[in-house]
Amino acid sequence: MSNQASDRLQQNVERIMHLWEKRARDEVNASIHHDSLVLQDSLPLYLNQLVDELSNRIDRTPARIAADEVESTRIGKKHGHERAGYADYSMTQLIFEYHILRQVIFQVLEEEAPLEVRERDIIIGSIEQAVNDAATQFSETLRDIQELFMVTLTHDLRGPLNVVKMGSQLTLRRLKRGDSHVDVAVRMLNAINRLDSMIQNLLDASRLRAGQSLNIEFEECDLEVLVQEVVEDLSFAYGERFVVVCDSDIRSYCSRKEIRRVIENLAVNAVKYGASGTPITLTLQQTETQISLTIHNEGDPIALDAQSILFQQFRRTISAEEQTGWGLGLFLVKSITEAHQGTIEIESAEGTGTSFIIKLPKVPDRVA
Template identity: 40%
Template sequence: MDTPQEEAFDRLARLAAQLLDVPLTIMSLVDSERQFFKADFGLPSPFRESRQLPIDASLCRYTLEGDPIISGNAPADPFLKFHPSTGPWGIVALIVLPLINPEGHVLGTFCCIQPKVREWTEQDLTVMRELTASIMTEINLRNQIQKLKAEQNLRDTFVAALTHDLRTPLSVAKMSVQVLGKRHADLPGVQTSVARVSGSLDRAERMIQNLLDASRLQAGKRVSLEMTECDFHALTSQTLDELAALYPDRFVLKAQGLFKMRGDPLGLRRIVENLASNAAKYGAPGTPIEVLLSRDGRQLVLQVRNQGTPIPATDLQTIFEPFHRTVSATVSAQKGWGLGLPLVKGLAEAHGGKVRVTSSIEEGTCFTVTLPDEAGSFDISFLGMSRGA
């Protein structure tokens, strides 16, 4: 109600007038007090300026129960001839169809009016029904978009609050562990335990950051990178050493050449960590996980390969979508949010690179990340992360 006229609805009003050869068509919204003219073709003054009519003076009130009004000669119709709008408006033949939403509520009407007697054909009625359905499709899509935006805002607020509330106790725990390590540095095994606890807390912080970044990516927001010169080989080796505490004797790193590049060290670590931990969790138990580094011209190539049940072709099409989990991941004992692979894709693209996956019984599952060795600070937006891998 009271919104400006919009071409999407005016176009349908013009189309109805043209197809039915009538001088007046109106799309109306109604409430308990008035009829509001949202779109029209041929609406006369003063109604074109006021864009409203009291509901008691409106024919639309007869459709509030969901029934249409169809007449070829309103002045001769016992139901319509005494209505206050029939004479002043020059209404003789009319079709008035209710706009009904999926919940069954009547939002308004779509009508065409002819100032002379006319017998409406079945084709005329079909045209009006189809255009009315088009109006409701437009309205329903807009409602869905509004709901999605509200859900996105709620999710953003929830994720922001969650990450803030979780980071505080994690920071306190990490500081406490470090203090204990200093106080009891002379005791056997203390430093090893402190390192393991600190590493676990660091991984928890990265999980929180994954959640935050996944929410940003899904909302089309930016991932900021802190670009610097780094050694991708050293970063990969260090990340795998840390993961070895959780998955001992699983990772085999093979590197050929030098891997100096410009990139975000934390982002690169997160790429390796997510791919390697996924391979360990969902690959065949006890089998080695190959992590290969190589060069292809000015491109650095990271491959993470594991053996086990291949990923179904249907899942390969959607595996990089946020919060998506494959069927095998869903039924397995491994828990997850479906954030790791979307983040790998987002971080790779933020570096100007890309990621792809192949999976078969013979070759196993292999994720391949290709990165330029002189990646600039792209800091780009990911609109639903729909760009191809």
């Protein structure tokens, strides 16, 4: 292979970037908002790297090839990182930029003579790798930006929400029993608690997506007392629909706060999606090493295809589309359960209703 392609590319880097920018401004909507230097960012670096890949003046030792791959990846990721920082750029537009660049490179380099097959393969392979690197980094950077936004937003919401919550609690305490405004105050407080729970779910989901673990603090818990407390609170909002069936003296090492969230979430879901007016049964059982909590409701079964997505974040079944929430509740139920080294199962069939079954070790390995 001669150096003609490498030399022509080196001589035409500025022209290629000029032609590329002109087409990008005509065909990539997001590009019209940026000046020339911002728009081009790392692409001239990429072209210079491609000059070296096409050259036969450089001894292509395994070490040199590996170094070039590292540098090429760095440049591609730099481009993807920078594009993700612009709110108007999408993944599709990022990839399209590279398609335009490939077309312009071939257009300029083949003006005088066709490229050799090997030269075309090098260019195509290089462009494909650059697209992969840029797209991967674009996704990772966009995810990080979204996570930071979510954490910041939910944190900032907590302040005014706590003020409203405290005010509602104070108002409720000062109202006399039988006052017609008690029901309004209770509804307000329940709505605030639901919003607070949704915010906490967003924060926890953000941590999990970022690869962090939930902050689980284990302590000895009387699970029967915990279930009874949850049922008492829920009965205040949803009526006397809850039935507790429990073995005696069920204790475990767990996070009282997080297991309470699991019970509340599953019980409220049973209210939302179960048959109206039918009982919701919470059953606690134990063996020597394991505790089982089953929350059962009557009503239509959950289809098998819907069961497969129940525990995925931001996914909702058709029956849940009209309900409020982020679609994070069951994702977090599963995450909390697994953080306790437990499992969650679903049993749902026509005529028998739906059961969510949580199984927890009495003493998780990290506590034993």
